[in-house]
Amino acid sequence: MAYAVKRIPNTISTSEYEQLTKKLGVNHLLTNKPHELSGGERQRVALARALLMKPKILLLDEPLSALDSTSKEEIFPYLDDIKRTSQIPILLVSHSVTEVQRLADRVVEMKSGKNYGCKAPHDVCAISIVGFSGSGKTTLIEKLIPELKAQGVTVGVIKHDAHDFEIDHKGKDSYRFFQAGAHGVVISSQQKVASVFS
Secondary structure (H helix, E strand, C coil), X not given: CHHHHHCCCXXXXXXXXXXXXXXXXXXXXXXXXXXHCCHHXXXXXXXXXXXXXXXXXXXXXXXXXXXXXXXXXXXXXXXXXXXXXXXXXXXXXXXCHHHHHHHCCCEEEEECCEEEEEECHHHCCCXXXXXXXXXXXXXXXXXXXXXXXXXXXXXXXXXXXXCCCCCCCCCCHHHHHHHCCCCEEEEECCCCEEEEEC
């Protein structure tokens, strides 16, 4: 924290300093050594240090990737608060759909260095359903598709290890997904890949 204070262009008041450390819940940690802090505590101190510098933009490069699920849940409210109250644009880089949906206003999807456009975070959704034959997973997916569509989510289904590619025949999984309202269905096996889109 002192490292940041020394590099602030304008003097920061004691009350501003205390307000920020209290806001991020690190005021009681300031006498601790770095190795004495948990992962979540270190991230909160890092956020406080970055905000003390009064940046014009805040870059968060996978800020939660090294944290366990408990620490992630602990830090989400602080990130939400910074987003709502700081008036600083935040650029969040993340591979986590959950982080994006909870924190982002707009999402830019990148693949192989190419920009695939900007979208709303609720349009970014990945659900993986794994089960054995006869486990009812096809029926579950059939039910999920219209529920997600009702929430405004565009749904695509990828089914691996399909036995055949009769995508337009009644009773086949791919046909059922498409009839349930999937925007696209991709089915694959070791030999072939087939797809259909609305």
